[in-house]
Amino acid sequence: MKITGSIVALVTPMHSDGAVDWEALRNLVNWHIEQGTHGIVAVGTTGESATLGFEEHDLVIREVISAAAGRVPVIAGTGANSTEEAIRITRDAKRDGADACLLVSPYYNKPTQEGLYQHHVAVAKAVDVPQILYNVPGRTACDMLPETVERLSKISNIIGIKEATGNLDRIREIRERCGDEFLIYSGDDATATEAILLGAVGDISVTANVVPAKMAAMCDAALAGDVDKARALNAEIETLHRDLFVESNPIPVKWALHKMGLIGDGIRLPLTLLSEPAQEKLLPALQSCGLIK
Numbered sequence: 001m002k003i004t005g006s007i008v009a010l011v012t013p014m015h016s017d018g019a020v021d022w023e024a025l026r027n028l029v030n031w032h033i034e035q036g037t038h039g040i041v042a043v044g045t046t047g048e049s050a051t052l053g054f055e056e057h058d059l060v061i062r063e064v065i066s067a068a069a070g071r072v073p074v075i076a077g078t079g080a081n082s083t084e085e086a087i088r089i090t091r092d093a094k095r096d097g098a099d100a101c102l103l104v105s106p107y108y109n110k111p112t113q114e115g116l117y118q119h120h121v122a123v124a125k126a127v128d129v130p131q132i133l134y135n136v137p138g139r140t141a142c143d144m145l146p147e148t149v150e151r152l153s154k155i156s157n158i159i160g161i162k163e164a165t166g167n168l169d170r171i172r173e174i175r176e177r178c179g180d181e182f183l184i185y186s187g188d189d190a191t192a193t194e195a196i197l198l199g200a201v202g203d204i205s206v207t208a209n210v211v212p213a214k215m216a217a218m219c220d221a222a223l224a225g226d227v228d229k230a231r232a233l234n235a236e237i238e239t240l241h242r243d244l245f246v247e248s249n250p251i252p253v254k255w256a257l258h259k260m261g262l263i264g265d266g267i268r269l270p271l272t273l274l275s276e277p278a279q280e281k282l283l284p285a286l287q288s289c290g291l292i293k
Contacts, residue, residue, distance in 0.1 A: 001100075003038070003073045003075065006037055006215040006218070007040065007041055007185065007204045008204075009209070010032070010044075011254050011263065012052065013257075014267060016266050017266065018268045025067070026063065026067040029064055029068055030067065031262070032072075036217070037072065037208060040072060040073075042061045042098075058089075058096065061092075075204075076089075076090075076093035076096075078092075079106075083106070090131070105134065107141065110142050113145055113148045117148055120152050124157050131158050132159060133160070133162065146177055149174055159182070160184060163200075171186075180199075184201060187204050190242065192234075197230065202223075209256075210240065210253065237289060240285050244256065246281050247278050248271065251272065251273070252274055256286055260292060
């Protein structure tokens with residue numbers, strides 16, 4: 001299965017006390033499918049993977065897969081800064097029926113390029129499931145370089161990368177190094193349209209949480225090579241690309257979804273509710289897109 005298009009990095013809805021809101025989670029999955037979202041990432045960064053325990057992590061992935069019921073592909077976030085832990089979570093996701101797994105570069109411990117390579121090779125060998133690399137140096141404090149991506153692209157079940165630097169030259173270089181069969185996903189909404197026009201196959205998106213139909217239409221247009229339409233659609237929501245990051249993700253997007261009446265206001269420490277100054281900045285972007293009055 002080749003997963004392309006608008007792939008929402010789904011939030012994990014929570015009650016005020018921080019408990020997972022399972023009903024809201026199922027409702028979000030159904031809403032995204034109705035709105036045309038092409039795929040779902042469960043328990044990525046936006047899904048608060050860093051604050052969910054092992055059992056919760058597995059349960060959220062399982063619930064998303066169950067709710068999707070094969071209507072769209074589900075990619076499970078299974079990365080960790082411990083190779084053994086990443087293998088465990090990836091194995092559980094395969095057992096539960098994930099179509100692919102998304103593995104963030106090991107964070108905090110700052111491995112070398114060889115360490116990154118060996119980490120991902122170990123996970124790929126241990127679990128026979130399609131795996132997508134995830135390079136987001138702004139969060140991990142290490143940057144997986146294109147030459148390392150090229151080495152890893154030769155592993156049969158490492159099928160692609162989510163490149164979240166926002167550097168379009170990276171998209172070009174990875175495509176040149178790894179060939180057309182290796183799947184590149186944008187991990188930066190602000191540059192996703194141009195990334196797809198350069199050869200990325202989709203966008204693993206924060207913005208898609210609040211405007212799923214618009215993001216799906218933009219990705220469809222870009223994948224079809226309709227440059228003018230893709231850029232015009234993107235222009236309608238580019239304020240969201242900017243202002244949904246007014247504070248650390250997923251703080252703003254969870255507040256936006258709460259204001260839209262789709263989830264409660266729960267979020268887990270050390271993340272906090274969106275501050276009032278940030279609310280004042282994000283509110284006009286939501287209003288201009290017709291998401292709230």
